[in-house]
Amino acid sequence: xxxxxxxxxxxxxxxxxxxxxxxxxxxxxxxxxxxxxxxxxxxxxxxxxxxxxxxxxxxxxxxxxxxxxxxxxxxxxxxxxxxxxxxxxxxxxxxxxxxxxxxxxxxxxxxxxxxxxxxxxxxxxxxxxxxxxxxxxxxxxxxxxxxxxxxxxxxxxxxxxxxxxxxxxxxxxxxxxxxxxxxxxxxxxxxxxxxxxxxxxxxxxxxxxxxxxxxxxxxxxxxxxxxxxxxxxxxxxxxxxxxxxxxxxxxxxxxxxxxxxxxxxxxxxxxxxxxxx
Numbered sequence: 234x235x236x237x238x239x240x241x242x243x244x245x246x247x248x249x250x251x252x253x254x255x256x257x258x259x260x261x262x263x264x265x266x267x268x269x270x271x272x273x274x275x276x277x278x279x280x281x282x283x284x285x286x287x288x289x290x291x292x293x294x295x296x297x298x299x300x301x302x303x304x305x306x307x308x309x310x311x312x313x314x315x316x317x318x319x320x321x322x323x324x325x326x327x328x329x330x331x332x333x334x335x336x337x338x339x340x341x342x343x344x345x346x347x348x349x350x351x352x353x354x355x356x357x358x359x360x361x362x363x364x365x366x367x368x369x370x371x372x373x374x375x376x377x378x379x380x381x382x383x384x385x386x387x388x389x390x391x392x393x394x395x396x397x398x399x400x401x402x403x404x405x406x407x408x409x410x411x412x413x414x415x416x417x418x419x420x421x422x423x424x425x426x427x428x429x430x431x432x433x434x435x436x437x438x439x440x441x442x443x444x445x446x447x448x449x450x451x452x453x454x455x456x457x458x459x460x461x462x463x464x465x466x467x468x469x470x471x472x473x474x475x476x477x478x479x480x481x482x483x484x485x486x487x488x489x490x491x492x493x494x495x496x497x498x499x500x501x502x503x504x505x506x507x508x509x510x
Contacts (some may be wrong), residue, residue: 265338275341294389308509318499413482417471
């Protein structure tokens with residue numbers, strides 16, 4: 234059952250936010266059947282120090298819908314295996330068993346190039362086109378080739394403006410009293426709201442609740458400077474992260490090859506701590 238965000242409490246919204254991914258299953262399936270315009274994207278929300286960053290506004294500019302496809306569940310492991318970190322393993326088992334509507338609905342997959350193991354896994358496990366993002370021009374040409382879509386500069390600028398608003402809202406959340414886990418959950422799972430105006434409304438509502446004196450315990454703590462914690466692929470493990478810096482942290486996806494504070498179990502890159510699914 235969908236939650237009425239306009240009348241829900243902050244805690245109700247936080248508890249429900251992971252369900253946005255399950256809601257997206259139906260949305261993606263219907264879009265595939267009607268327009269076949271789903272683009273699977275493997276890349277984290279925490280990309281400020283990562284280069285290059287996939288230009289998702291460009292995907293919207295082509296009349297398509299970018300959908301996060303990283304697997305975040307361990308229960309799927311009982312249906313198969315793949316020799317990689319938990320995030321890749323979860324994604325590949327979902328992909329090969331066709332048990333994830335997000336992966337199944339995607340006509341092609343766009344990877345951010347942060348990890349060679351991700352590229353190897355996709356090329357081994359799917360016959361669909363796999364594109365490693367390097368620049369907007371090449372991506373646009375690939376999208377037009379695969380989907381037969383038309384690029385609209387006006388549509389692109391509209392999406393760019395929406396993403397600027399979303400970035401501003403996430404900055405407000407970053408400066409709030411939300412725990413690092415809650416902040417990370419909102420940043421990641423809100424990406425499953427495919428209509429950008431609805432995503433903006435959702436995060437705006439959360440910001441309003443955080444600004445209200447009626448939010449109880451969240452208003453009683455002083456605002457501190459959030460401690461950055463470097464993490465490889467935090468999406469699947471964000472709710473389990475408990476860094477030494479405490480709960481008030483900011484998850485940051487570090488550049489490929491560099492050492493991180495935390496990484497997903499089985500990660501090919503060095504980290505001080507590994508968290509399993």
